[in-house]
Amino acid sequence: MNRILKTTAIAAAVIGVAGVAQARDQVRIVGSSTVYPFASYVAEEFGATTEFSTPVIESTGSGGGIKLFCAGVGEGTPDITNASRRMKPSELETCEANGVTDITEAFIGYDGIAFAQSADNEPMDVTREQLFLALAAKVPVDGELVDNPYQNWSDVDASLPDRKIAVYGPPTTSGTRDAFGELVMEAASEEFDAYGGEGYTDVRADGAFIDAGENDNLIVQRLAENKDAFGIFGYSFLEENADSLIGSNVDGVAPTPEAIGSGEYPVSRSLFFYVKNQHAEDVPAMNEYATLFMSEQMIGDIGYLKGIGLIPAPEDIRAEARAAVEGHEKLAAADLGE
Numbered sequence: 235m236n237r238i239l240k241t242t243a244i245a246a247a248v249i250g251v252a253g254v255a256q257a258r259d260q261v262r263i264v265g266s267s268t269v270y271p272f273a274s275y276v277a278e279e280f281g282a283t284t285e286f287s288t289p290v291i292e293s294t295g296s297g298g299g300i301k302l303f304c305a306g307v308g309e310g311t312p313d314i315t316n317a318s319r320r321m322k323p324s325e326l327e328t329c330e331a332n333g334v335t336d337i338t339e340a341f342i343g344y345d346g347i348a349f350a351q352s353a354d355n356e357p358m359d360v361t362r363e364q365l366f367l368a369l370a371a372k373v374p375v376d377g378e379l380v381d382n383p384y385q386n387w388s389d390v391d392a393s394l395p396d397r398k399i400a401v402y403g404p405p406t407t408s409g410t411r412d413a414f415g416e417l418v419m420e421a422a423s424e425e426f427d428a429y430g431g432e433g434y435t436d437v438r439a440d441g442a443f444i445d446a447g448e449n450d451n452l453i454v455q456r457l458a459e460n461k462d463a464f465g466i467f468g469y470s471f472l473e474e475n476a477d478s479l480i481g482s483n484v485d486g487v488a489p490t491p492e493a494i495g496s497g498e499y500p501v502s503r504s505l506f507f508y509v510k511n512q513h514a515e516d517v518p519a520m521n522e523y524a525t526l527f528m529s530e531q532m533i534g535d536i537g538y539l540k541g542i543g544l545i546p547a548p549e550d551i552r553a554e555a556r557a558a559v560e561g562h563e564k565l566a567a568a569d570l571g572e
Contacts, residue, residue, distance in 0.1 A: 260290055262312045264303065264312045265314075265315040266299060268296075268468035272342065272544055275539060276539075277291055279532075279538070296316070296408060298407040300315050300325050303315035307333050307334055313510050315507065318412075319506075322570065334510060337510060338509040338524075338563055341547070343505055344503070344547065345502070345504075346499050347467070347502075349481065350465050351457060351464045351479065351482070357480055360483075364391050365418050365484075369438060374429075377428065381438075382442070384442075402444045402446040402453045403445065404453075405448065413503040417503070444463075446465070450468060454467070469543055470543025485500050509562075511562050528556045535549070
């Protein structure tokens with residue numbers, strides 16, 4: 235992985251010096267920090283086995299990447315954006331308003347959101363309700379919503395350790411943050427009458443939740459430094475650092491590839507990238523890269539990406555997703571739901 239990061243960092247530096255013209259000779263990719271390790275692996279393989287240059291990848295977060303992707307067509311705009319959640323209908327509308335009118339969605343597989351800590355600690359299993367009460371900006375106390383008063387995990391539930399609540403997590407531009415908000419915060423808050431049956435996703439800003447930026451590797455490093463803290467990031471980073479980190483069971487289910495792939499693990503999500511088909515003529519490597527990414531060699535049951543944490547989809551779903559990419563299937567608002 236260090237070799238991949240070094241390669242993409244050097245490529246990014248070249249782009250910064252050479253400017254836009256050089257970028258058009260390479261595929262430019264932005265987006266999710268969760269998808270970044272998978273895209274980087276494919277990019278290095280692509281550069282090593284084809285006549286094309288290694289694509290340039292920036293980890294900007296899912297929301298940030300889609301914003302850049304949707305800014306327009308042509309010089310200075312990315313060809314592909316990675317996302318650890320599906321594009322929102324409002325984002326597709328923005329794309330179309332800016333002239334980005336021909337997009338293909340590529341579904342690559344599954345990932346889970348891990349809640350993890352240093353392996354030097356004893357395991358701490360949690361429920362989504364406990365996570366919500368620890369991290370929500372306002373929580374119900376005696377039937378009223380108040381600023382979150384809980385300082386230690388044992389304040390949330392006496393069965394939890396008497397440790398200060400400190401959780402490193404992604405920023406609001408991250409697909410991981412979006413998925414955590416939907417799958418944990420919204421799901422748990424709907425069980426409390428005080429929120430009126432509406433999903434509540436506001437995270438406290440008093441230091442218990444620490445915005446650690448888009449680079450999940452930095453969260454991993456901080457957990458090594460702060461043994462009392464927890465981190466929220468993609469399962470692939472937990473698997474890569476299994477010697478130093480341990481994940482928590484959530485609602486009694488361990489974060490394993492089997493549980494994530496089946497949907498039994500309650501904090502699992504789908505991963506995507508989006509292709510700007512209007513760049514195909516000017517960036518001939520773009521479709522070749524997308525085809526390699528969607529190949530069985532990469533996303534299959536024994537594909538390379540499984541070895542670094544991707545949870546493959548069932549074979550028939552992979553085939554359908556691959557056909558959409560190879561056929562340059564145009565994404566429509568109806569495909570994204572409400």
